[in-house]
Amino acid sequence: MDVNALKAEFPILHQNVNGHPLVYLDNAATSQKPRSVIEAVKRYYEWDNANVHRGVHTLGSRATDAYEGAREKVARFLNAASSREIIFNRGTTAGLNLVASGYARRVLKEGDEIVITPMEHHSNLIPWQQAAKATGATLKYIPLQPDGTISLADVEKTITPRTKLVSVAYVSNVLGTVNPIAKIAEIAHRNGAVIVVDGAQSTPHLKVDVRALDVDFYAFSGHKMCAPTGIGALYGKAELLERMEPTEYGGEMIDFVELYDSTWKEIPWKFEGGTPIIAGAVGLGAAIDFLESVGLDAIDRHEKRLVQYALDRLSSIEGITVYGPREERAGLVTFTLGDIHPHDIATVLDAEGIAIRAGHHCCQPLMRWLNVSATARASFYLYNTEQDVDRLADALIKAKEFFGYESA
Numbered sequence: 001m002d003v004n005a006l007k008a009e010f011p012i013l014h015q016n017v018n019g020h021p022l023v024y025l026d027n028a029a030t031s032q033k034p035r036s037v038i039e040a041v042k043r044y045y046e047w048d049n050a051n052v053h054r055g056v057h058t059l060g061s062r063a064t065d066a067y068e069g070a071r072e073k074v075a076r077f078l079n080a081a082s083s084r085e086i087i088f089n090r091g092t093t094a095g096l097n098l099v100a101s102g103y104a105r106r107v108l109k110e111g112d113e114i115v116i117t118p119m120e121h122h123s124n125l126i127p128w129q130q131a132a133k134a135t136g137a138t139l140k141y142i143p144l145q146p147d148g149t150i151s152l153a154d155v156e157k158t159i160t161p162r163t164k165l166v167s168v169a170y171v172s173n174v175l176g177t178v179n180p181i182a183k184i185a186e187i188a189h190r191n192g193a194v195i196v197v198d199g200a201q202s203t204p205h206l207k208v209d210v211r212a213l214d215v216d217f218y219a220f221s222g223h224k225m226c227a228p229t230g231i232g233a234l235y236g237k238a239e240l241l242e243r244m245e246p247t248e249y250g251g252e253m254i255d256f257v258e259l260y261d262s263t264w265k266e267i268p269w270k271f272e273g274g275t276p277i278i279a280g281a282v283g284l285g286a287a288i289d290f291l292e293s294v295g296l297d298a299i300d301r302h303e304k305r306l307v308q309y310a311l312d313r314l315s316s317i318e319g320i321t322v323y324g325p326r327e328e329r330a331g332l333v334t335f336t337l338g339d340i341h342p343h344d345i346a347t348v349l350d351a352e353g354i355a356i357r358a359g360h361h362c363c364q365p366l367m368r369w370l371n372v373s374a375t376a377r378a379s380f381y382l383y384n385t386e387q388d389v390d391r392l393a394d395a396l397i398k399a400k401e402f403f404g405y406e407s408a
């Protein structure tokens with residue numbers, strides 16, 4: 001993988017910020033976009049823009065082909081059995097909420113259990129809290145090990161025949177933990193539960209095969225994988241989508257409408273009420289082409305190397321605490337530096353042209369478990385280099401001096 005050649009494809013990365021060349025290390029929040037994606041969206045608006053599924057005119061059929069072609073690409077990218085199993089939406093949050101409202105709230109009853117983990121993003125936690133409250137089901141947590149992983153023994157203990165739904169992140173956006181999804185899916189299925197996966201942090205970085213993992217639902221966001229904001233998708237096994245109810249009603253999703261009753265289109269269109277995110281889907285298709293041309297395995301290997309380098313460099317700075325497992329982790333490093341507030345660290349780094357994230361990362365229960373109110377996080381993508389990590393480490397040493405940090 002020629003990282004510098006890849007980086008050249010991302011116009012935004014070639015600028016100075018506060019007088020320094022930009023080092024963008026906030027990829028877990030959102031990734032930057034390559035020229036091919038920007039061009040695909042531009043070309044769509046300059047040549048093909050029209051509404052889909054209705055116009056008999058040429059632009060209408062081009063737009064429909066582009067939109068449905070993007071669905072085919074997503075299906076192939078995730079190795080879904082059919083593009084009928086791909087619902088376009090705004091992203092991970094929308095996908096998880098659709099499963100919680102359209103499936104869980106209709107299927108769960110009092111006494112049933114929903115199982116999640118304390119490392120979940122709020123988007124994979126609050127929908128289940130609300131579904132549990134609405135149905136009388138109980139929300140249960142697979143406990144975390146001290147290193148921020150979960151043990152299969154605990155998975156076996158927590159999931160029972162009363163469990164009807166399990167929802168877990170493939171990759172934690174704070175700890176970098178990569179959860180053993182295939183094994184959790186097997187345990188869930190053995191107990192008669194469905195498994196939902198939050199794929200926000202996995203889909204951009206590693207090869208995902210929903211059939212090999214044997215997951216029932218899988219949600220992800222385009223904006224973290226080189227696509228525009230505002231587009232994502234939910235994968236669901238066809239037989240489950242058939243049983244799931246739409247949560248948005250209106251144009252586009254209907255078959256016949258009478259004065260007092262209506263029928264829906266087939267899956268996946270019954271879940272796509274209103275004019276869809278056509279340009280976003282085109283951008284997502286172009287992002288998939290781009291990522292596949294680089295190779296997901298190559299991206300994964302590059303980031304794993306980079307994160308080990310970052311762990312080595314950062315751990316050598318006295319006063320740094322790095323969270324999450326040391327081995328087998330995704331390309332991000334979450335840390336605190338003595339008692340310096342993470343927002344202050346991020347501010348000093350920004351003055352050096354380095355973008356990182358500071359805060360609770362939409363994981364307040366996890367912050368409580370880590371016993372911190374906030375952390376700093378540097379997250380990598382295919383265009384980041386060892387020099388970026390060096391700039392980060394040097395700036396952290398500078399921040400320490402700036403705040404007069406002294407070790408205890």
Ligand code: PMP
Pocket residue numbers: 028029090091092093094121123124169171172173198200201221362
């Ligand atoms: N889950 C995880 C693990 C995430 O990192 C994020 C994004 N920070 C989300 C869910 C939500 O994604 P979105 O805001 O794109 O819906």
